Amino acid sequence: YARQQFRFRSATEVKRVKFSATFFLAVTNNHHAALLVSWGGAPPRLYSRYGPFDLELTASAINPTFWRTASEFFLWGMHHIFVGYDHIAFLLGLLLVARRPGAMLKVVTSFTVAHSLTLLLAALDVIRLPGAVTESLIAASIVYVAAENYFIKEGRHRWILAFAFGLVHGLGFSSVLRARLQDLGSIAVPVVSFNLGVEVGQIAILLVALPVLIWIRKGSDEAASERRQRRLVRVGSMPILLLGLFWLIDRVFQLNLMPF
Numbered sequence: 001y002a003r004q005q006f007r008f009r010s011a012t013e014v015k016r017v018k019f020s021a022t023f024f025l026a027v028t029n030n031h032h033a034a035l036l037v038s039w040g041g042a043p044p045r046l047y048s049r050y051g052p053f054d055l056e057l058t059a060s061a062i063n064p065t066f067w068r069t070a071s072e073f074f075l076w077g078m079h080h081i082f083v084g085y086d087h088i089a090f091l092l093g094l095l096l097v098a099r100r101p102g103a104m105l106k107v108v109t110s111f112t113v114a115h116s117l118t119l120l121l122a123a124l125d126v127i128r129l130p131g132a133v134t135e136s137l138i139a140a141s142i143v144y145v146a147a148e149n150y151f152i153k154e155g156r157h158r159w160i161l162a163f164a165f166g167l168v169h170g171l172g173f174s175s176v177l178r179a180r181l182q183d184l185g186s187i188a189v190p191v192v193s194f195n196l197g198v199e200v201g202q203i204a205i206l207l208v209a210l211p212v213l214i215w216i217r218k219g220s221d222e223a224a225s226e227r228r229q230r231r232l233v234r235v236g237s238m239p240i241l242l243l244g245l246f247w248l249i250d251r252v253f254q255l256n257l258m259p260f
Helices: 066-083 085-095 101-123 131-148 158-181 188-217 222-257
Strands: 016-021 032-037 045-050 053-058
Touching: 032 053, 045 053, 066 085, 066 188, 085 101, 085 131, 085 158, 085 188, 085 222, 101 158, 101 188, 131 158, 131 222, 158 188, 188 222
Parallel strands: none
Antiparallel strands: 016 053, 032 045
């Protein structure tokens, strides 16, 4: 057993701190660390970690309020969808076949509803899959959607596929949330705020993609528009398919290296 006190001072306002620790790693990788953290005079909060860990701290985490927590997780949800290139590739693969704005919005919303369900269940620890398995399934969903684009003519019912695979993508979102949620007393506000951020991020992607897709599809007449649509699906699906295959092979290889 060992007890150590650290004190950090800053002349400017600090909004985020990342604390990394490998206590007693030369002896054991299952050391239990209990961290009592106080920030800016707020009442101290207790964090429990096992083994080597990274602990990201923010003012809202130390002294949470409704609006602090909601805004932080909302912005985090937006950030996560913008940097989640596999999620973006999956959505674009679905949107290539959808021809009407209403169908596109239905695909995006269906995806959000589905991953919200599994995200909430994973946050409650009802569902738990190894991260490598989840990431491999996400890559497989991208490959399937891109390959299916070559065999379907209309994406009228693509929202059903978006819902089914959205359940898998929700498990991928949960992996980044689980560590944060264990330090909060509430689950509802962070999960709902995170999902709203993801939905707003997806709609922003849709608003950027929609004018481009409409412009590419536009032809001099209906027959020309149909030819452009088929060409768009064939050409646009290929890089998504190749990316999905790359991610799938890479993640399955990592999965095979995991100790069980």
